[in-house]
Amino acid sequence: MSNLSLDKSKSRVIVIGAGIGGLTAGALLAHKGYSVLILDQALVPGGCASTFKRSGFTFDVGATQVAGLEPGGIHHRIFSELAIDLPEATPCDPACAVYLPGEVTPINVWRDPEKWQAERQRQFPGSEPFWQLMATLFAASWEFQGRDPVLPPRNLWDLWQLAQAVRPSTLITVPFTLFTVGDALRLYGLGSDQRLRTFLDLQLKLYSQVNADETALLYAATALSVSQLPQGLFHLQGSMQVLSDRLVEALERDGGKLLMRHTVEHIKVESGKATAVVIRNQKTGEVWTEATDHVVANVAVQNLVQLLGQAPPGYKHRVEKLPQASGAFVVYLGVDASAIPPECPPHLQFMYDANGPIGENNSLFVSVSHPGDGRAPDGKATIIASSFVDPAPWWSTDNYSLLKQKYTDEAIARLAQYFYLKPETIIHQEAATPRTFAHYTARDRGIVGGIGQRIPTFGPFGFANRTPINHLWLVGDSTHPGEGTAGVSYSALTVVRQIEALK
Ligand SMILES: Cc1cc2nc3c(=O)[nH]c(=O)nc-3n(C[C@H](O)[C@H](O)[C@H](O)COP(=O)(O)OP(=O)(O)OC[C@H]3O[C@@H](n4cnc5c(N)ncnc54)[C@H](O)[C@@H]3O)c2cc1C
Structure with missing residues (x-):
C-alpha cells in the first residue's frame, strides 16, 4: 500500500522473513542508510528463535542456546556495529551433558578446553589423535571464517573475498575437504569404537543433521569445538526473544519498518532481476505489489523456489534433488x-x-x-x-x-x-x-535447521547467498546450515557486504 511504500530516494530493500537472518540483514542495511521493509507472516518476529508464553511460562520455540556472543563472535560483532547492547547471558558449562544408551553418568562437554580434554580422554581412551586433528582443523577454519570469506563464491567479487581470507595456515584444511568424520575415525583406527561413534552421531546430528559417517569433517571440526573457550555456548537471560527484540529496536531506530502478519506470496523477476514482491496483509486480506531494488529472502531454499514460481531450471533441479531435510x-x-x-x-x-x-x-x-x-x-x-x-x-x-x-x-x-x-x-x-x-x-513441510552437511552440500559446495537472479539474496539456515542463530547472522553479514559492493 502506498502508505507503507519504501523511500524511493534511497536504495530500497524488502526482506522476506523476520527470523534472525532477516532481522540481522535488515537492521544492518537500515544502519547503512537503505530503506528497509521486513515482512513476516507470523505474529512475533524471530522465527525458529522466537518464544511463546503459556500459564506464566515462557518457552523458546526452537533455539535455546546461542553461539557467537563472545568478543569477536558473530553476534558480538553485529551488535557492536549496530551499537546495541548484547543480551545478558550465562555461559553453558557443561555445554551439554550427554547420556549414552544404558548409561547413568553423562559425558560432560565442558567449556574449559583442558577439562574437556581430560573428560574425553577418560571417556574415549585412544581417541586423542582424532580430537587433536579436530582442534587443528578448527583453529585454521575459525581464523579463515573470521576473515569473512564468501562461500561458495558465485562471481569475481565473491572469489576475491574468498582469496583474501586464505592464508598459508588455511591450506592445512585443503586435503581434508572431501573427508567425512567417518573417514577420519577410520584413519585413526577408531572406526569400530561404537561408543565414540554414538557420541559423535548424537552431537553431530544436532548441527549437521547427519551422522558421523556422512558429516563433512571440516564442518564437524567447528561443530565439535565451538562449545569450548574462547568461544562457547550461552543461555540468554529472559528468553531467546531478546535477540530479535534488540535487532528490531536497531532496525526501527534506523528508519526501517517491520510488518508482522504480512505474507510475501510471490517474488517478481524482470529480465533476470528481482524487482518487486506481492504482499498479502493477513488481517485485511489486502494484496498489493511493492517495488524494490533488492529482495532478501530469509526463507528455506525450498520456499524460495516456490516464491519464484518460475525459478531458473538448474537451481530448481538442485533444490528438488536435495535429500529429505x-x-x-x-x-x-x-x-x-x-x-x-x-x-x-x-x-x-x-x-x-x-x-x-x-x-x-x-x-x-x-x-x-x-x-x-x-x-x-x-x-x-x-x-x-x-x-x-x-x-x-x-x-x-x-x-x-x-x-x-x-x-x-x-x-x-x-x-x-x-x-x-x-x-x-x-x-x-x-x-x-x-x-x-x-x-x-x-x-x-516444517523442515528445520537447513541442509544436511554432507560433502556435496557443505561450505564450498553449499547454497550461496547470491542466487542466480540479480538482486535476489538468500539469507538463513539454507546457506549457513546447522550453526543456528550464529550461522544465519553470518549469512546476513555476507549479503549486506554483497549488496554494498554493488554501490
Ligand atoms: C527444535 C530446534 C532447536 C534448535 N536449537 C538451536 C539452538 O539451541 N541454538 C541455535 O543457535 N539454533 C538452534 N536451532 C536453529 C535455529 O533456530 C535456526 O537455525 C535459526 O533460528 C533460523 O533462522 P532463519 O533466520 O534462517 O529462519 P527462521 O527462523 O525460519 O525465520 C524465517 C522467518 O520468515 C518468515 N517467513 C517465511 N516465509 C515467509 C513469507 N513467504 N512471507 C513472510 N514471512 C515469511 C517466518 O515466519 C519466519 O519468522 C534450533 C531449531 C529448532 C527447530
Whole structure:
C-alpha cells in the first residue's frame, strides 16, 4: 500500500522473513542508510528463535542456546556495529551433558578446553589423535571464517573475498575437504569404537543433521569445538526473544519498518532481476505489489523456489534433488521445580535404544531453565525436549492427533527416567510437530535447521547467498546450515557486504 511504500530516494530493500537472518540483514542495511521493509507472516518476529508464553511460562520455540556472543563472535560483532547492547547471558558449562544408551553418568562437554580434554580422554581412551586433528582443523577454519570469506563464491567479487581470507595456515584444511568424520575415525583406527561413534552421531546430528559417517569433517571440526573457550555456548537471560527484540529496536531506530502478519506470496523477476514482491496483509486480506531494488529472502531454499514460481531450471533441479531435510518434534513442559534433579545442567542429550535411530524420540536434546532466568515463575521451571523427525509421516497420516499424542507420551515417559514427571509436577504441556513449524514459521513441510552437511552440500559446495537472479539474496539456515542463530547472522553479514559492493 502506498502508505507503507519504501523511500524511493534511497536504495530500497524488502526482506522476506523476520527470523534472525532477516532481522540481522535488515537492521544492518537500515544502519547503512537503505530503506528497509521486513515482512513476516507470523505474529512475533524471530522465527525458529522466537518464544511463546503459556500459564506464566515462557518457552523458546526452537533455539535455546546461542553461539557467537563472545568478543569477536558473530553476534558480538553485529551488535557492536549496530551499537546495541548484547543480551545478558550465562555461559553453558557443561555445554551439554550427554547420556549414552544404558548409561547413568553423562559425558560432560565442558567449556574449559583442558577439562574437556581430560573428560574425553577418560571417556574415549585412544581417541586423542582424532580430537587433536579436530582442534587443528578448527583453529585454521575459525581464523579463515573470521576473515569473512564468501562461500561458495558465485562471481569475481565473491572469489576475491574468498582469496583474501586464505592464508598459508588455511591450506592445512585443503586435503581434508572431501573427508567425512567417518573417514577420519577410520584413519585413526577408531572406526569400530561404537561408543565414540554414538557420541559423535548424537552431537553431530544436532548441527549437521547427519551422522558421523556422512558429516563433512571440516564442518564437524567447528561443530565439535565451538562449545569450548574462547568461544562457547550461552543461555540468554529472559528468553531467546531478546535477540530479535534488540535487532528490531536497531532496525526501527534506523528508519526501517517491520510488518508482522504480512505474507510475501510471490517474488517478481524482470529480465533476470528481482524487482518487486506481492504482499498479502493477513488481517485485511489486502494484496498489493511493492517495488524494490533488492529482495532478501530469509526463507528455506525450498520456499524460495516456490516464491519464484518460475525459478531458473538448474537451481530448481538442485533444490528438488536435495535429500529429505529433517523436521522437529518438540515437547514444552512447564513444571514444578521439584521435577528437576539437583545440579541439573542447562542442556542434556539422551539416547535410549542403542540400535534405534538418532532422532524420532530415540534421542532427545533437552533444555532446562534455571531459577531467575526469566522463563518460569518462582519455584517452577521449563523443560524443552526436541528430536529430529522425518517430516513425511506428519503430513501423510490420517490421524495426526493420535500421532502427536503418541510422540508426546513417549517423550514424556523417556524424560521421566531423569526428571520427576508426574501429573502433580507437570503444570503445562504442549508439543510442536513439523505441521506446527510449517504453520508458525512457514517453512516448507516444517523442515528445520537447513541442509544436511554432507560433502556435496557443505561450505564450498553449499547454497550461496547470491542466487542466480540479480538482486535476489538468500539469507538463513539454507546457506549457513546447522550453526543456528550464529550461522544465519553470518549469512546476513555476507549479503549486506554483497549488496554494498554493488554501490
Ligand atoms: C527444535 C530446534 C532447536 C534448535 N536449537 C538451536 C539452538 O539451541 N541454538 C541455535 O543457535 N539454533 C538452534 N536451532 C536453529 C535455529 O533456530 C535456526 O537455525 C535459526 O533460528 C533460523 O533462522 P532463519 O533466520 O534462517 O529462519 P527462521 O527462523 O525460519 O525465520 C524465517 C522467518 O520468515 C518468515 N517467513 C517465511 N516465509 C515467509 C513469507 N513467504 N512471507 C513472510 N514471512 C515469511 C517466518 O515466519 C519466519 O519468522 C534450533 C531449531 C529448532 C527447530
